[in-house]
Amino acid sequence: MVASPNDNADPMTTSTAGVPKQNFESSVPAHESSCETMISSSLSSSSRKTTYQDQALLPRLPIPRLEATLTKFISTVEPLLTPSQLEQTQRIVSEFRDKDGPRLQQLLYEYDEECKVQKTFGSYIEEFWSDAYLAPNSSVVLNLNPFFLLEEDPDAKIAKDQVKRAASLTFNSLMFAASLKNERMKPDEFKNVTLCMDQFRSLFGSCRIPHEERDVIEVDLESDHVVVLYRHQFYYFRALWPRNENDGAGEEVKVAVSEEDVVEILQSIMEDGKKKKWVESVENAIGVLTTLPRNQWARARHQIVHCCEANKVALGVIDSALFVLVLDDFCPKNVHDAAANMLHGTHILEDGNNAEMLEDNHGGNHSLGSPGRKGSSGSGHGQDGNNNLHYNSNVLSKDNGHAYQTGTCCNRWYDKLQIIVCSDGSAGINFEHSAIDGHTALRFASDVYAETVIQFAKSITKSIYTQKGCMIPSMVDAKVKRAATVEMGSDYAK
Numbered sequence: 001m002v003a004s005p006n007d008n009a010d011p012m013t014t015s016t017a018g019v020p021k022q023n024f025e026s027s028v029p030a031h032e033s034s035c036e037t038m039i040s041s042s043l044s045s046s047s048r049k050t051t052y053q054d055q056a057l058l059p060r061l062p063i064p065r066l067e068a069t070l071t072k073f074i075s076t077v078e079p080l081l082t083p084s085q086l087e088q089t090q091r092i093v094s095e096f097r098d099k100d101g102p103r104l105q106q107l108l109y110e111y112d113e114e115c116k117v118q119k120t121f122g123s124y125i126e127e128f129w130s131d132a133y134l135a136p137n138s139s140v141v142l143n144l145n146p147f148f149l150l151e152e153d154p155d156a157k158i159a160k161d162q163v164k165r166a167a168s169l170t171f172n173s174l175m176f177a178a179s180l181k182n183e184r185m186k187p188d189e190f191k192n193v194t195l196c197m198d199q200f201r202s203l204f205g206s207c208r209i210p211h212e213e214r215d216v217i218e219v220d221l222e223s224d225h226v227v228v229l230y231r232h233q234f235y236y237f238r239a240l241w242p243r244n245e246n247d248g249a250g251e252e253v254k255v256a257v258s259e260e261d262v263v264e265i266l267q268s269i270m271e272d273g274k275k276k277k278w279v280e281s282v283e284n285a286i287g288v289l290t291t292l293p294r295n296q297w298a299r300a301r302h303q304i305v306h307c308c309e310a311n312k313v314a315l316g317v318i319d320s321a322l323f324v325l326v327l328d329d330f331c332p333k334n335v336h337d338a339a340a341n342m343l344h345g346t347h348i349l350e351d352g353n354n355a356e357m358l359e360d361n362h363g364g365n366h367s368l369g370s371p372g373r374k375g376s377s378g379s380g381h382g383q384d385g386n387n388n389l390h391y392n393s394n395v396l397s398k399d400n401g402h403a404y405q406t407g408t409c410c411n412r413w414y415d416k417l418q419i420i421v422c423s424d425g426s427a428g429i430n431f432e433h434s435a436i437d438g439h440t441a442l443r444f445a446s447d448v449y450a451e452t453v454i455q456f457a458k459s460i461t462k463s464i465y466t467q468k469g470c471m472i473p474s475m476v477d478a479k480v481k482r483a484a485t486v487e488m489g490s491d492y493a494k
Contacts, residue, residue, distance in 0.1 A: 048477075051183040054194040061123035063112060066105045070097055122198060133434035134215040140208070140414050141291045146438060147342040148445045149335070149428040154456045159425050162327065163270070166421040167262035170226060170325055172451045173419065174239050174255045176444060177204045177322055178478035181240075181253040185476070188443065202435040203444060207319040208415040210298035217435045220320035224256075227321040228266065229418075230273045231329065232285035232410055236317055237265050241481060256483040270327065278406070285410035323417040328408045331424045342420055342428030345409030417441075451475045 064072075070093050078086055112124040121127050133144065150169075153159040158168055179185045180200055188195040205223025209216050224240040241254045257265070289300050305312045318324070330346060332338035340346070412418065414432065421427045431441045457472050 049187055051180060051185045051187055051197055058196055060116060063108055063124055066101050137294050139291055139293055141344050144433045145414055145430055146433055147428055147430045149339050149342055150449055154453050162421055162423050162425055163263055163266045165425040165427055166266055166325060166327060167259050168452055169419055169427060169448060170262050171259040172448045175476040175478045176447055178240060178253045178255050179476045199436045199440040203440060204322040205320060206435045208432045208434060210294045210301055212295050212298045215294055218319060223320050223322045225321055227318050227324045228269050229324055229411055229413060230269055230327040232281045233273055234318060235269050252479060254479045254481040258480060258482050261484060279404055282404050282410060287412045288410040290414040318413060323419060324413045326411060326418050326420040328411060328420060328422045330408050330422050332422060332426055338426050341408055342430055345412055346407035347409045348407040349403050350406045447475045
């Protein structure tokens, strides 16, 4: 399930990450757990609301009256103005109330009604709100993307182990994603009133695509794979089964890997990732391009995509992933270092003459690769025989390659939801903000972390609940059907 370069492979079927999209061939040994496991809450599915059940019943956002808007505007700007400026502002507002205001207010009512009838936007503010996020040219780093720093895992065996922590978070995220795709996730409520859940449709499989005029958000509703970013190189593995009408469970999306499977996948990725020299991997760190101002990133991406078909395919794999799991070679000294790493990464320039020292400290890697120039060859240029992508990334070096950026700022893909795990097991989430608001990401982070707590509680009480099973309900309602134990001739493998 991990990248395994193949000199004669078709770039459309092998990887930029390793596993053919047509099937679930797995190098992960079968574990003793059963082929299909149910992890669900104690509530029956029939007694629970489906995720989007009340969407059609939600009222539209009301448009404030013109007088209320103008009054609020004056009260808002008053503390910022001198007496003379306030007097001038009040005069301008009064003229607006008597002249253009009523006409524009009526146009706003008509626009909202048109959006309602044509079902284009859910509220009168949605289109303009999206433009505020997608139109600016500034980098999304610091300016837009928020982050969460997660608490340490409650299980001491997992807390300080990077691979096990990453596997735990990944597996529980996949359970959350499957539950959401099956619409079994309980909708948010406030004072017994169901809230809008529409943003959860863009939580997984979404990506911000740069354009020179205005960025766009693309969402792959059939997304089923996870991209792993390790030492600037990209891998992916299939993680969810597709919906299957022949499945006796009734067209459910199931998780295709267990937590133990993910551990072995990540161990294989890290082993493979250390094969490439660190300096070479830094030169191919395409992820750093997502930190650029959007117009620059749009032009660079256009060149990369139109360079060769393999580049287009590789970026498509990244764009359509459920999320990106980032594994950092970084151990924060304190909570402030950890927070900074989740927000913007570290940035450290090393002397290229110390290549041996860099290799001792970091190693290297290989996989999905990095985009580059058509027709060129050699390290950091073009496309090699393995359909790996390369990009001559001079932005990462200076003086003809004598200084190298070794910080984690290069080991990112800021256009998507990222789960970041450091070498000491500390973890956090960085997410692209134009597709979802903070409360949506917080629900995801809270449920995933809560599930790790619940699973730990179940593990330490399993000797007590030996017959009826543990009474602690899970946060998610999803099924696991391990690809490693399914015969490839079954309907799932078609």
